[in-house]
Amino acid sequence: xSSVESAVRPPVVKIRKRTLKQRLNASGYKWAPxxxxxxxxxxxxxxxxxxLLFSLFLSFHYWEPAAGLGAMxxxxxxxxxxxxxxxxxxxSVYNTIWIALAAGIPQxxxxxxxxxxxxxSFKRSRNTVVGMxxxxxxxxSVAISLVFxxxxxxxxxxxxxxxxxxxxxxxxxxxxxxxLFPTANxxxxxxxxxxxxIAFVVFWRYVGWxxxxxxxxxxxxxxxxxxxxxxxxxxxxQQFWYITVPMxxxxxxxxxxxxxxxxxxxxxxxxxxxxxxxxxxxxxxxxAMHMYITAFVEGDFGTASAISWILFALIAFxxxxxxxxxxxxx
Amino acid sequence: MNKLTKSHIIAYFIVGMGSIIMLAPFYFMFVxxxxxxxxxxxxxxxxxxxxxxxxxxxxxxxxxPYFWHNIGLSFYVALITTILNLFFCSLAGYAFAMFExxxxxxxxxxxxxxxxxxxxxxxxPTALIMSKLEWMNQPRALYIPMxxxxxxxxxxxxxxxxxxxxxxxxxARMDGCxxxxxxxxxxxxxxxxAFGTLGLITFIGQWNNFMGPLVVMNDxxxxxxPLALRALQGTGQVPWGAICAGAAIAVVPLMILFVMTSxxxxxxxxxxxxxx
Numbered sequence: 156x157s158s159v160e161s162a163v164r165p166p167v168v169k170i171r172k173r174t175l176k177q178r179l180n181a182s183g184y185k186w187a188p189x190x191x192x193x194x195x196x197x198x199x200x201x202x203x204x205x206x207l208l209f210s211l212f213l214s215f216h217y218w219e220p221a222a223g224l225g226a227m228x229x230x231x232x233x234x235x236x237x238x239x240x241x242x243x244x245x246x247s248v249y250n251t252i253w254i255a256l257a258a259g260i261p262q263x264x265x266x267x268x269x270x271x272x273x274x275x276s277f278k279r280s281r282n283t284v285v286g287m288x289x290x291x292x293x294x295x296s297v298a299i300s301l302v303f304x305x306x307x308x309x310x311x312x313x314x315x316x317x318x319x320x321x322x323x324x325x326x327x328x329x330x331x332x333x334x335l336f337p338t339a340n341x342x343x344x345x346x347x348x349x350x351x352x353i354a355f356v357v358f359w360r361y362v363g364w365x366x367x368x369x370x371x372x373x374x375x376x377x378x379x380x381x382x383x384x385x386x387x388x389x390x391x392x393q394q395f396w397y398i399t400v401p402m403x404x405x406x407x408x409x410x411x412x413x414x415x416x417x418x419x420x421x422x423x424x425x426x427x428x429x430x431x432x433x434x435x436x437x438x439x440x441x442x443a444m445h446m447y448i449t450a451f452v453e454g455d456f457g458t459a460s461a462i463s464w465i466l467f468a469l470i471a472f473x474x475x476x477x478x479x480x481x482x483x484x485x
Numbered sequence: 486m487n488k489l490t491k492s493h494i495i496a497y498f499i500v501g502m503g504s505i506i507m508l509a510p511f512y513f514m515f516v517x518x519x520x521x522x523x524x525x526x527x528x529x530x531x532x533x534x535x536x537x538x539x540x541x542x543x544x545x546x547x548x549x550p551y552f553w554h555n556i557g558l559s560f561y562v563a564l565i566t567t568i569l570n571l572f573f574c575s576l577a578g579y580a581f582a583m584f585e586x587x588x589x590x591x592x593x594x595x596x597x598x599x600x601x602x603x604x605x606x607x608x609x610p611t612a613l614i615m616s617k618l619e620w621m622n623q624p625r626a627l628y629i630p631m632x633x634x635x636x637x638x639x640x641x642x643x644x645x646x647x648x649x650x651x652x653x654x655x656x657a658r659m660d661g662c663x664x665x666x667x668x669x670x671x672x673x674x675x676x677x678x679a680f681g682t683l684g685l686i687t688f689i690g691q692w693n694n695f696m697g698p699l700v701v702m703n704d705x706x707x708x709x710x711p712l713a714l715r716a717l718q719g720t721g722q723v724p725w726g727a728i729c730a731g732a733a734i735a736v737v738p739l740m741i742l743f744v745m746t747s748x749x750x751x752x753x754x755x756x757x758x759x760x761x
Contacts, residue, residue, distance in 0.1 A: 187664035188589070191580035194573040195596060195633045202630035203599060206610035213609065220613075269503065276496040286747045287504040290511070293743055293750070295693040297711035298732035301718070302514045305725050311526045313513055363507065371755045391492055420603050423695050430718050443605045450609050451700065463606050470603060 214460035227457075234461035244462065246437055247445035248469070250350060254425070254441065255418035257354035258361070262414060265358075266365035267403065271395050273366070274373045285370065288363030296360065300427035303356050307343040307428075315340040346438035353425045353439050357418065365410050372406035373399060408481040415477055419470045422447070442466045514736070517729035525725045541730035548717055548724065549731070551706045555713040556734070558624065562709060563691040566628040570687045571680050573633035578641025579672050583654050593642075600635045604696060612700040626701040627709070631691060637683050640756060644679035645672065682753030685746055689739055710735045 214234055216227040238244050269288070273281055291299065306313045315337075322336030330338070343352045376399065384394050422443040425433075433440030433448070440448075443466065450459030517525050520535040546552055580586075581593055611630065620626040649672060657667045695711045702708055708716065714731050717724065743750065 185586070188580035188584035188586040191576040191584075191664075191668070192592060192596075195577050195635075195638060196592075198573075198630065198633050199596075199599060202611060202614070203602070203607065206607035206614060207602070209610040209613070210606060265503075269500065272496040272500050276493045277500070282748060284500060284504060285751065286743070288507050289747065289751060290740070290743065291507060293689050293693075293739055294511075294736045295695075295711050295714075295732075295739070297693075297695050297714050298514075298735045299510060301714060301728050301732050302510050302517075305517060305525070305729065306510060306513060311528060311530050313509075313530055316529055359507070359510070367751055367755055416601075416603070420605055422605065427715060427718070431715075446605060447608070447699075451612075456609055456613075459609055463609070467603060467606055 210460040210463060213457055214464050216457045218457050220454060220456055230457065234458045235465065238458060238461050238465055243437060243440075244442070244445060244465075247433075247440045247442045250425075250437075250439065251419055251421060251441040251443075253350050254354045254357065254421060255415070257350065258357035259411075259414045259418050261358050262362050262365050263407070263411065265362055266410075267369050267400070267407075268395070269362075270366045270369035270373055271399055273370055275391070285363075285367060288366050290363070291360045292364045296423040297427055299360070300356060300424050303352075304428055307352050309340050309342040309344070312340075312343070314343075344435060346434065346436040349429065349434040349439035353421075353428055356424050356428065357421065360424070361414070361417070365414070368410045368413075369403060369406060372403055376402045404481070408477070411481060412474060412477055415473050416470060419466070419473065442469075511736070511740075514729050514732050517726055518733045520726055522722075522724060522726050537726060538730060541724075541726040542734075544724050544727040545717075545731050548727065549705070549708075549713050551708070552713060552731070554706060555708050555710055558707065559692055559709040562624050562627045563688045565624070566631045566691040567684050567687045569628060569632035570634060570637050571684055574637030574683065575641045575645075575673070575676060575680070576668060577633065577638045578643075578645050579668055581638065581642040582646035583649070583651060583672075596635045596638055608696065608700055615701045621701055622704045622707040623701075624707075627691070627694070627697055631687075631694075631697070634687070637687065640683050640753065641676070641679060643756060644676055648679075649675055678749075681746070682749050682756075685742065685750050686753055689742070689750075692739065 213227075215229060215231060217230045217234075218227045273284060277284055305311075307315075309315060318336050319338060319340060321332050322338040323330060324332055341348060343349070380398050380402075381394055384398055389397070420443050421441045425439045425441050426444055426447075428434075429439040431448075433444060442462065446459050446462040446466065449455050449462060516531055516534055518541055519538045520531050521537050521540065524531055524535060524537075549555065577596075581589065615621050615626045618626075620629075653671060654667055657671050658664075662670070693711065694709070695715075698709045698712050702712060705713075705716065710731075714728065714735060717728050717731065
């Protein structure tokens with residue numbers, strides 16, 4: 156069939172086709188890069204930029220999703236003023252910041268010395284050890300949060316068992332650790348403990364990631380600095396304090412920024428640990444969770460959009476503050 | 486012996502204790518996955534493996550009749566996302582690394598800037614778009630929005646500009662190779678190491694993705710694994726053994742992948758950080 160067709164086709168067309176192809180080839184250098192980067196922009200326009208603008212539009216409206224798109228009602232900044240004065244929103248922001256600090260600060264306080272130990276004292280086994288610390292970071296937050304809910308449960312939880320057995324440890328008649336550890340099981344679901352529990356899980360999940368960041372920055376610090384310090388008689392902790400820590404400053408800025416951005420968006424861990432409810436008295440409800448519940452449980456998409464933009468402003472503000480505080484002054 | 490070894494011992498001790506804390510939850514996940522509920526709920530809880538794993542999987546399948554389908558779907562979505570990302574990100578990375586074109590830097594900055602946008606901002610409208618497109622409960626609702634990420638473009642640009650000499654591209658161009666063929670026949674074979682790293686990161690990210698499926702999947706049959714596990718919660722008597730068995734099934738593939746590739750994966754994830 157095809158041989159018949161090509162025999163029928165006049166040769167002129169064939170030549171013209173080739174010149175066109177050649178022309179395209181020559182100009183390909185010009186249009187190809189635009190074509191190559193376009194998939195990103197197409198996808199972003201549809202699933203990134205448009206949703207963003209739409210959510211901004213939505214945040215100024217009252218809308219019952221069941222009534223269809225035409226039922227939107229312009230309410231101005233009412234959603235924003237309502238959110239900002241809403242006690243539950245304030246609680247959720249307080250919870251978010253509490254958890255962000257309680258999980259975030261220890262992450263860095265532990266990760267930096269840990270990375271230093273790994274950098275100085277571990278040679279052959281370093282990759283294995285780094286792998287162990289890094290494993291929580293790559294595993295499913297849902298799966299691991301579920302496991303933690305069993306470990307933290309009141310009556311059979313492994314963590315309570317460890318704590319109370321330390322608290323009830325007796326030497327003769329006295330319990331030497333009773334001042335530090337509880338002697339009875341703690342109900343981690345009680346409001347005063349929920350945030351601690353969530354913060355621990357978040358800390359556990361991200362401490363290895365921060366360690367890896369700091370470790371990779373330490374590997375770029377010139378060795379001569381340490382050699383010179385050793386010649387001058389500096390002890391190891393002095394080298395750590397006067398060389399390693401100052402040289403890590405740019406990485407600290409980067410890592411702290413990531414922690415701020417990540418912890419303020421905390422959603423999955425508190426969502427799973429509190430069973431999607433926010434816990435008793437909403438003690439474990441974060442701002443992102445508050446947004447989710449407002450939209451998908453209560454069906455108030457306008458207010459939820461306003462919440463998301465307020466939260467975005469908060470993240471932007473804190474990131475900017477961190478930039479002022481820790482950012483390089485050049 | 487001397488002072489150095491003493492501080493080494495302290496370091497080993499602290500780091501060793503820390504790694505026990507890091508690994509303990511995984512250990513108990515596996516232990517609980519092999520015990521009945523009543524044995525987990527006894528005091529003290531079990532610390533060694535039992536023989537109830539198959540039973541727990543049975544309970545899991547009773548509560549989540551589509552669990553194997555859910556795993557297959559997770560795998561399918563993660564794989565498609567990975568393939569699309571490798572293709573689109575490397576194509577864009579190649580353009581940014583090897584072409585001079587108008588607006589290149591601006592476009593690159595714009596793309597990098599999208600990394601700063603928090604994912605929850607788009608959560609509500611994305612759910613609305615998906616229902617308008619009638620993509621609810623469709624795998625494409627998960628992989629199309631994730632098909633080309635800024636981080637992948639960044640990684641690919643870095644790798645291509647350091648691994649491939651511009652002369653090679655020019656030589657191919659002079660020989661009359663068209664632009665896509667240069668990408669396909671010259672660039673792609675040379676960037677397989679970067680494909681490996683980006684592929685891993687994308688696959689793991691999509692396998693663990695929870696927020697995406699949460700708003701677009703409401704049919705239990707179309708749940709991905711994290712959603713399916715979550716559905717076990719709040720079903721009256723909580724089946725802890727089955728939950729741990731499911732968690733283990735969700736985590737083990739990643740653990741195996743990680744053990745085989747940890748160096749590569751960590752290097753890839755921190756590639757942008759060290760230079761920044």
